[in-house]
Amino acid sequence: MLAEIRGLNEECGVFGIWGHEKAAEITYYGLHSLQHRGQEGAGVVTTDGEQLKLHKGQGLVNDVFKRVDFSKLSGHAAIGHVRYATQGDRTIDNVQPLLFHSQTGSVALAHNGNIMNAYALRGELERGGSILQTSSDTEVLAHLLKRSEEPDTKAALSEALCRLVGAYAFVLLQEDKMYVALDPSGLRPLSIGRLGDAYVVASETCAFDIIGATYEREVLPGELITISDTGIESTRFAIQEQRSLCAMEYVYFSRPDSDLNNVNVHASRKKMGIELAKESPVEADIVTGVPDSSISAAIGFAEQSGIPYEIGLIKNRYIGRTFIQPSQELREQGVKMKLSPVRGIVEGKRVIMIDDSIVRGTTSKRIVRMLKKAGAKEVHVRIASPAITDPCYYGIDMSTKQELIAANYSLDEIGKLIGADSIAYLSAKGLEKAIVERNSLNQGICMACMTGEYPVRDIDQKEFSYTRC
Numbered sequence: 001m002l003a004e005i006r007g008l009n010e011e012c013g014v015f016g017i018w019g020h021e022k023a024a025e026i027t028y029y030g031l032h033s034l035q036h037r038g039q040e041g042a043g044v045v046t047t048d049g050e051q052l053k054l055h056k057g058q059g060l061v062n063d064v065f066k067r068v069d070f071s072k073l074s075g076h077a078a079i080g081h082v083r084y085a086t087q088g089d090r091t092i093d094n095v096q097p098l099l100f101h102s103q104t105g106s107v108a109l110a111h112n113g114n115i116m117n118a119y120a121l122r123g124e125l126e127r128g129g130s131i132l133q134t135s136s137d138t139e140v141l142a143h144l145l146k147r148s149e150e151p152d153t154k155a156a157l158s159e160a161l162c163r164l165v166g167a168y169a170f171v172l173l174q175e176d177k178m179y180v181a182l183d184p185s186g187l188r189p190l191s192i193g194r195l196g197d198a199y200v201v202a203s204e205t206c207a208f209d210i211i212g213a214t215y216e217r218e219v220l221p222g223e224l225i226t227i228s229d230t231g232i233e234s235t236r237f238a239i240q241e242q243r244s245l246c247a248m249e250y251v252y253f254s255r256p257d258s259d260l261n262n263v264n265v266h267a268s269r270k271k272m273g274i275e276l277a278k279e280s281p282v283e284a285d286i287v288t289g290v291p292d293s294s295i296s297a298a299i300g301f302a303e304q305s306g307i308p309y310e311i312g313l314i315k316n317r318y319i320g321r322t323f324i325q326p327s328q329e330l331r332e333q334g335v336k337m338k339l340s341p342v343r344g345i346v347e348g349k350r351v352i353m354i355d356d357s358i359v360r361g362t363t364s365k366r367i368v369r370m371l372k373k374a375g376a377k378e379v380h381v382r383i384a385s386p387a388i389t390d391p392c393y394y395g396i397d398m399s400t401k402q403e404l405i406a407a408n409y410s411l412d413e414i415g416k417l418i419g420a421d422s423i424a425y426l427s428a429k430g431l432e433k434a435i436v437e438r439n440s441l442n443q444g445i446c447m448a449c450m451t452g453e454y455p456v457r458d459i460d461q462k463e464f465s466y467t468r469c
Helices: 023-033 118-127 139-147 153-161 206-211 247-253 265-279 295-305 328-338 362-373 411-418 428-438
Strands: 012-018 041-047 052-058 077-083 098-102 105-115 166-173 178-182 191-195 198-202 214-218 223-228 231-236 244-246 286-289 313-315 339-341 350-355 378-383 422-425 444-446
Touching: 012 023, 012 105, 012 166, 012 178, 023 041, 023 077, 023 198, 023 206, 052 105, 077 105, 077 166, 098 139, 105 118, 105 139, 118 139, 139 153, 153 178, 153 223, 191 206, 198 206, 244 247, 247 265, 247 428, 247 444, 265 295, 265 378, 265 428, 286 295, 295 350, 339 362, 350 362, 362 378, 362 411, 411 422, 428 444
Parallel strands: 244 444, 286 350, 350 378, 378 422
Antiparallel strands: 012 077, 012 198, 041 052, 041 077, 098 105, 105 166, 166 178, 178 223, 191 198, 191 214, 223 231, 313 339
16 A cells, blocks of 8 residues: 555554453554554553553554563453554654543543544633643543543443544443444444454454454444443444445555455455446556555456456565655655566556546656556556545545645646546446445445535534534
8 A cells, every 4th residue: 555655544543352361462463454554653551450551652563562571461451553643743642542540540542533623622621621641632532531420431431422523433441341432423444353252343354354353243333332341232322323434444545355334345446446447448458556455446447348457566565654754755756665667567558557546646647657667558547436626534634625636637637747648537426336335234435535525514623512412
């Protein structure tokens, strides 16, 4: 994946386990499988029933846990987190899980998503005397939880969650309980599994595979799950809305071996390529995909069009993600470091280059140029998702509207800017067909960054609460 080059990044991934004597080690492996969701920080908090123990740091999972003595993180339950930091908040304080202590007990939080009314809530909390220690919106929930007058944690947590607006998948750990919550629109992915007698929860099901766990079900929108030594209990803090799971999870972010909302990511991407070939055919000699997230769509396009699929681009797997810095100059240089054209395959050929998305267009321009320098006679760009024209407010570090190439240029202009002989995007209807129609639950997806239709709106950071709670 080229997230660090494109400037398109997921905020993070969460993992939790309850009822396993090696909880910290299992969480470590779970975080490894979620590494693609965040490469700038990782952490784990464990409980032995009496106290919470934290280890976190900046960098990749391997780096953070390289010298850890897991015996010092002993316990039967743990939560973990990998994070991508947005510009300006790359500090150890913001690395999760966040751990808070009080006279009535401790709580650790791991969060995937974005609290849209966090600014207003932080102001309210500060006026009430709270002193927040991080710039993370995640901390808001901990303060709301402790300020609640509800008699027990579950009721207090339900009350606090009702104050939040936006996208969130939360995993919370106390000495004797674990809580799991998903926002009422289900914008972020979150699943539950079993590992023997232990319960596990993760942002993606690929984490279950690596630890040998079995998938049980999705966490439902508006659901609050309590896991303890007495078992698992499900309640609601909000009425479930039609789910609007982020379409970009299928298009780009999630691993192809994950199942999201009962839909396999690889299968949905392949279907995107099939639909794209139906909508925007073109005469060519070979089809190639930009590694890695576009390979499935390229296979589908080739299968539908009858044009052979070839490996026309090779990804250098030995360039670490942290090598690429977030400046535009280095981002562009990073394309050369990460990708190389296969001259013997593309030379003298009309090439269909399949990519999952275009954000700024600089990466596509570089790749088209590389292919033509390698001798490609023509390069026809096909994008396996609709054009990204609007910002995301739900936890993806999406560029501003001014930086989005599709928000500022016509299709013909984009084609000329990136040097393509032709360009076409998958339609919104085609994307829905590739994802929603494969889901037996017939639930929807969020395509706000592609359509401007936002399932949850509080963009001006105004005070708001779910009246359904």
